[in-house]
Amino acid sequence: MKSLRISILLITSLGFLLTACQDDFLDRKPLNSFSDAAVWSDYSLAEQFANNIYSGIISGFDRGGYHLSGATDEGENTFPWPVTNDMNRGDLSFTNPDKSLRYGYFWTNPPTYWTYGYDYIRRCNIFLDNIKTVPGDTAQKAALTGEVKFLRAYYYHELVKFYGGVPLVTRALGVEDISQLLTPRNTYAECVDFISKELGEAAALLPVTRSGQSVGRVSRGAALALQGRVLLHAERWAEAAAASKKVMDAKTYSLFPNFENLFKAANNNNAEVIFSKQYKSTLVIHDFNRNNGLISIGGWGGVCPTQNLVDMFEMTDGQTYDRSPLYDASNPYKNRDPRFYGTVIYDGAVLGTGGDAITVQTRVKGNNGIDGGPNQTDGNATTTGYYLRKHIDESFFKNPTNGYNNWIVLRLAEVLLNYAEAQNEAVGPDASVYDAINTLRARVKMPALPAGLSKADMRERIRRERAVELAFEDHRFFDLRRWKQAEQVIGAPVYGMRISQDGKTFTRFKVEDRVFRAKDYLIPIQQDELIKNTKLQQNPGW
Numbered sequence: 001m002k003s004l005r006i007s008i009l010l011i012t013s014l015g016f017l018l019t020a021c022q023d024d025f026l027d028r029k030p031l032n033s034f035s036d037a038a039v040w041s042d043y044s045l046a047e048q049f050a051n052n053i054y055s056g057i058i059s060g061f062d063r064g065g066y067h068l069s070g071a072t073d074e075g076e077n078t079f080p081w082p083v084t085n086d087m088n089r090g091d092l093s094f095t096n097p098d099k100s101l102r103y104g105y106f107w108t109n110p111p112t113y114w115t116y117g118y119d120y121i122r123r124c125n126i127f128l129d130n131i132k133t134v135p136g137d138t139a140q141k142a143a144l145t146g147e148v149k150f151l152r153a154y155y156y157h158e159l160v161k162f163y164g165g166v167p168l169v170t171r172a173l174g175v176e177d178i179s180q181l182l183t184p185r186n187t188y189a190e191c192v193d194f195i196s197k198e199l200g201e202a203a204a205l206l207p208v209t210r211s212g213q214s215v216g217r218v219s220r221g222a223a224l225a226l227q228g229r230v231l232l233h234a235e236r237w238a239e240a241a242a243a244s245k246k247v248m249d250a251k252t253y254s255l256f257p258n259f260e261n262l263f264k265a266a267n268n269n270n271a272e273v274i275f276s277k278q279y280k281s282t283l284v285i286h287d288f289n290r291n292n293g294l295i296s297i298g299g300w301g302g303v304c305p306t307q308n309l310v311d312m313f314e315m316t317d318g319q320t321y322d323r324s325p326l327y328d329a330s331n332p333y334k335n336r337d338p339r340f341y342g343t344v345i346y347d348g349a350v351l352g353t354g355g356d357a358i359t360v361q362t363r364v365k366g367n368n369g370i371d372g373g374p375n376q377t378d379g380n381a382t383t384t385g386y387y388l389r390k391h392i393d394e395s396f397f398k399n400p401t402n403g404y405n406n407w408i409v410l411r412l413a414e415v416l417l418n419y420a421e422a423q424n425e426a427v428g429p430d431a432s433v434y435d436a437i438n439t440l441r442a443r444v445k446m447p448a449l450p451a452g453l454s455k456a457d458m459r460e461r462i463r464r465e466r467a468v469e470l471a472f473e474d475h476r477f478f479d480l481r482r483w484k485q486a487e488q489v490i491g492a493p494v495y496g497m498r499i500s501q502d503g504k505t506f507t508r509f510k511v512e513d514r515v516f517r518a519k520d521y522l523i524p525i526q527q528d529e530l531i532k533n534t535k536l537q538q539n540p541g542w
Contacts, residue, residue: 056120090515094527146204150206153198161233183533200223203220208250244415248415253412256272269406301383302388306495307386307508314468360387364383413440416439440469467479491515493510
């Protein structure tokens with residue numbers, strides 16, 4: 001008899017499940033293995049099967065190479081993590097594929113993104129093939145079906161972002177379905193249609209909000225927010241704006257008042273968060289603080305913000321640094337958009353409070369200074385003159401491996417930005433576009449956008465706003481690709497800031513030349529998948 005194995009480790013990787021499981025249930029049945037018949041005849045087991053599917057949600061905390069930011073103009077890694085360096089050097093190929101895009105670096109034999117995505121899509125298909133026969137409350141089963149439809153759409157969206165059109169498989173295939181296993185790729189448009197339809201159906205089945213033990217599960221707002229993102233990426237402007245507007249009009253979510261504290265563990269699941277991957281103190285943690293922390297507290301440096309990104313943060317008067325009278329070349333970090341201070345650790349920044357406070361000196365490798373290690377050769381020292389601030393929590397300074405701030409997948413700020421971009425492209429910069437962007441700027445007390453912007457001018461302001469609001473949240477990697485700007489932006493050199501020993505002189509310098517070719521807009525399908533499925537076609541140029 002076939003059996004369905006439910007991994008306790010994977011189940012417990014969702015923090016909310018640890019409180020949702022019932023003690024008497026754990027006492028009654030072993031969780032290591034169940035037959036098909038047992039799973040689909042018991043609602044509790046079917047629910048745990050669905051819970052397990054959440055474990056595949058992608059977290060930027062866990063990707064090899066520390067975010068996708070190291071493969072954009074946002075960041076530069078301190079040393080050669082495979083995924084970002086393969087991309088930055090142009091070494092990615094169908095025989096050297098994308099294994100580090102998820103958890104790759106520390107895995108002995110990590111799954112490729114393609115394999116990983118279809119693994120979780122198959123789990124969704126198994127659930128959806130069987131849930132109707134499971135005894136139980138009809139409303140509960142409908143809501144659970146909505147969750148899995150969302151998750152299947154999410155995993156397909158993750159594949160489509162990297163590969164373009166992929167085969168749409170909507171039921172669990174076995175060896176008896178060998179002819180259907182050889183499936184050609186659907187078009188990108190067909191995939192978007194399917195994903196959007198799934199999310200619309202999920203939204204109709206899901207509850208408006210989550211609370212108590214169900215915090216961390218998807219809600220109606222999550223389905224609509226993801227639908228808005230998917231349609232935005234597909235440039236279906238009016239539909240994207242409509243989906244995002246539904247989230248805004250529901251008023252279920254509100255901006256967290258403090259941008260910097262939004263990403264800290266103490267504020268997990270705050271009112272701005274629509275959906276996030278859950279972590280839990282002492283039980284489900286991540287190493288992001290160590291991987292990206294200052295070397296003076298045992299960190300590894302990780303991905304360092306670039307001068308390219310720093311230059312995108314406006315001065316407090318709303319002008320760019322090269323136009324504002326507030327800019328002082330001898331004190332370049334004064335009077336910046338407050339989101340700068342919540343995103344970047346710069347020379348002279350003070351982290352922590354009281355006796356744990358640290359005044360940071362950032363010196364690049366080979367340059368005299370404190371944070372470059374002995375002889376300034378420490379491999380973890382900053383490569384750009386900056387360290388990452390966003391997602392780093394001072395509460396972990398004394399034990400930098402114990403991170404449990406959640407990875408935010410969807411938040412209201414992104415919905416506002418998605419709406420503004422889609423609405424501007426659909427009808428132009430009307431009052432609702434201004435309102436969406438100015439709401440974000442008001443949170444950090446930045447001036448409102450100037451009146452009378454053209455559609456093209458508003459487009460550029462929205463793109464800059466996305467860059468500073470969503471930095472290091474794994475958006476820019478895809479934004480530059482969908483805007484068709486990657487060859488000019490990702491393919492350009494990245495810069496840093498070299499600071500003199502006395503901290504008074506700041507000199508821009510080139511850190512690295514980057515490579516981005518036309519074929520890099522999509523990543524290659526690995527060779528073994530092409531061998532297994534002869535109907536697959538490789539992406540252009542590979």
